[in-house]
Amino acid sequence: MTAGYNFAFLDEGSKRAVRRAIIKAVAVPGYQVPFGSRELPIGRGWGTGGIQITLSVVGPSDVLKVIDQGSDDSVNAVSIRSFVAACTGVETTTDSEAATLIQTRHRIPEVPLRNGQILILQVPLPEPLRLVEPLESVTRRMHAEMDYAPIWLALYENIVRLGEIELSADYPVMVENRYIMMPSPIPRFDNPKLHMSPALHLFGAGREKKIYALPPYTEVRSLDFEDYPFRAEDMSGRVCHLCGAEHVFLDEFFDAAGGAKLYQCSDSGYCEKRRKGGAVDGSRG
Amino acid sequence: MDPVGEERFALRLEHLTVRYGDGCALCLAERAQAARARQSGNRCPRCGTVWAARDVSLKVREGEILGVVGESGSGKSTLTQALYLDIDPAGGAYYLSSYERGERDVFTVSPQQRKYVRGQLLGMVYQNPHLGLRMRFSASANVAEKLLAAGSRHVGFMMERTNALLAHMEVPVSRVKEPPRYFSGGMQQRVQIAKAVANNPPVLLLDEVTTGLDLSVQARVLDLVKSVQRDFGVTMIVVSHDLAVVRMLADRTVVMLNGQIVEEGITDQIMEDPQHVYTQTLVNSLLL
Numbered sequence: 001m002t003a004g005y006n007f008a009f010l011d012e013g014s015k016r017a018v019r020r021a022i023i024k025a026v027a028v029p030g031y032q033v034p035f036g037s038r039e040l041p042i043g044r045g046w047g048t049g050g051i052q053i054t055l056s057v058v059g060p061s062d063v064l065k066v067i068d069q070g071s072d073d074s075v076n077a078v079s080i081r082s083f084v085a086a087c088t089g090v091e092t093t094t095d096s097e098a099a100t101l102i103q104t105r106h107r108i109p110e111v112p113l114r115n116g117q118i119l120i121l122q123v124p125l126p127e128p129l130r131l132v133e134p135l136e137s138v139t140r141r142m143h144a145e146m147d148y149a150p151i152w153l154a155l156y157e158n159i160v161r162l163g164e165i166e167l168s169a170d171y172p173v174m175v176e177n178r179y180i181m182m183p184s185p186i187p188r189f190d191n192p193k194l195h196m197s198p199a200l201h202l203f204g205a206g207r208e209k210k211i212y213a214l215p216p217y218t219e220v221r222s223l224d225f226e227d228y229p230f231r232a233e234d235m236s237g238r239v240c241h242l243c244g245a246e247h248v249f250l251d252e253f254f255d256a257a258g259g260a261k262l263y264q265c266s267d268s269g270y271c272e273k274r275r276k277g278g279a280v281d282g283s284r285g
Numbered sequence: 286m287d288p289v290g291e292e293r294f295a296l297r298l299e300h301l302t303v304r305y306g307d308g309c310a311l312c313l314a315e316r317a318q319a320a321r322a323r324q325s326g327n328r329c330p331r332c333g334t335v336w337a338a339r340d341v342s343l344k345v346r347e348g349e350i351l352g353v354v355g356e357s358g359s360g361k362s363t364l365t366q367a368l369y370l371d372i373d374p375a376g377g378a379y380y381l382s383s384y385e386r387g388e389r390d391v392f393t394v395s396p397q398q399r400k401y402v403r404g405q406l407l408g409m410v411y412q413n414p415h416l417g418l419r420m421r422f423s424a425s426a427n428v429a430e431k432l433l434a435a436g437s438r439h440v441g442f443m444m445e446r447t448n449a450l451l452a453h454m455e456v457p458v459s460r461v462k463e464p465p466r467y468f469s470g471g472m473q474q475r476v477q478i479a480k481a482v483a484n485n486p487p488v489l490l491l492d493e494v495t496t497g498l499d500l501s502v503q504a505r506v507l508d509l510v511k512s513v514q515r516d517f518g519v520t521m522i523v524v525s526h527d528l529a530v531v532r533m534l535a536d537r538t539v540v541m542l543n544g545q546i547v548e549e550g551i552t553d554q555i556m557e558d559p560q561h562v563y564t565q566t567l568v569n570s571l572l573l
Contacts, residue, residue: 132419141396144396145396145397145400146397147400149430149433149434150430152433152438153419153422153426153429153430153433156426156429156433156440156443157422157423157426159440160423160425160426160444160462161423161462225438225439225440226438226439226440227439227440227441228440
């Protein structure tokens with residue numbers, strides 16, 4: 001542990017303040033709770049909301065996994081993992097099943113989460129109404145009154161102009177038939193994983209100073225119309241060229257040498273475990 | 286007693302008062318208010334409070350078109366804003382026959398009910414289209430917003446309805462996917478009218494709909510307003526500083542000055558035999 005710093009970097013008062021916001025968020029699923037976002041040795045917009053939640057809930061016995069767009073090896077993921085490990089001394093892993101805390105940006109792991117795990121998502125823009133209403137005072141009132149017609153309007157506009165809803169990520173969801181919530185920029189593919197998930201999902205937006213949550217077994221529905229039902233990305237017919245997984249979220253890239261279009265698991269920990277031959281619970285590959 | 290239904294009034298407004306400022310002993314005293322109104326306009330000389338509407342009462346029968354005329358600052362737009370529940374009045378009561386059989390004061394309802402009244406029972410066409418339309422969204426989406434607010438979640442139905450309404454308002458089908466910011470002023474007003482009548486509201490409020498439009502476009506918009514009244518059977522309140530507009534549309538007219546109604550009557554009667562000095566000035570200016 002780095003000498004001179006409190007356990008988990010933040011002072012105890014700050015951690016308590018964040019935990020209080022988390023408790024309120026858990027009590028009112030989908031409701032955005034304002035909190036005093038602290039300064040961190042990482043710029044605002046680089047996952048400070050997620051880090052503050054992680055630092056506030058982490059304990060010495062936790063096992064931490066940090067992923068960025070599904071990858072354990074990206075600069076952002078490595079930096080955050082090193083930072084948290086350095087100031088807490090907790091064990092880290094790339095295995096989603098072994099982790100008790102998973103901080104993530106833009107993905108939910110492929111392996112179904114279990115009760116007792118906490119998924120912490122970094123959120124750039126927590127306000128689903130921001131697209132149609134710039135004033136915070138007005139959006140708060142709109143949430144209170146469930147005045148959500150403008151969000152539907154944005155989806156309707158998509159269909160009018162493009163023939164379908166073209167949101168590929170950050171697709172808004174209705175939580176417990178009460179609050180419309182941004183699930184952070186996870187792909188549409190991951191939206192169904194939120195519904196009735198046994199794990200606790202915490203969403204932190206450091207720059208926007210908001211925390212919200214989905215407690216275990218919360219009803220989460222992606223918004224859709226009667227004649228335009230919600231559809232996740234169709235991954236059928238695509239196979240990871242490394243581990244052979246199907247029906248998982250695959251990144252597409254072009255192999256310049258061979259001239260072929262290739263697919264690879266977005267969740268690098270999942271892919272690595274498959275390649276090592278380890279059993280993956282709930283594997284769909 | 287049914288305060289609205291008995292005489293088949295679509296709308297009844299009683300003693301509406303809107304003020305900007307806290308008021309003082311001088312202007313809050315009722316008799317002093319009346320004296321001030323006669324002598325020095327609607328601004329209190331002691332505290333500066335502006336009495337935008339003072340003790341305004343009116344009734345509108347079902348299917349009737351009521352004209353509201355007056356000069357700038359006379360309280361016309363304040364009256365429409367209060368009727369559309371855009372502002373909270375300092376006093377008064379407001380009954381709609383379509384809401385709880387006209388037995389409940391709409392000014393006192395909850396925010397949710399207020400939203401319902403605005404979305405379902407009232408339509409509004411603003412003088413400035415930027416207030417009534419979302420300029421970044423398509424014309425179709427602008428009209429559909431009212432349907433979405435009413436709970437519709439069927440894209441096919443909404444597209445059909447919005448296209449029919451926009452066609453009725455002479456917006457070409459080829460342009461319904463364009464945002465209104467690319468439209469002319471007249472066409473923006475027509476989109477606003479389509480949006481206002483999307484849910485077939487029983488009452489439609491029009492605030493200076495022809496202001497800023499050239500004469501030929503004004504004529505088309507006025508024709509459209511008349512056809513909307515005929516086809517949808519809607520009760521209308523048409524606010525304008527232009528007596529010619531009111532003369533063309535309204536069955537009955539009220540004349541406002543300094544936040545008060547100074548004359549009220551059948552439009553022809555107001556035009557032919559104005560009683561108040563201010564109305565006489567207005568009518569004379571029209572004849573010139």
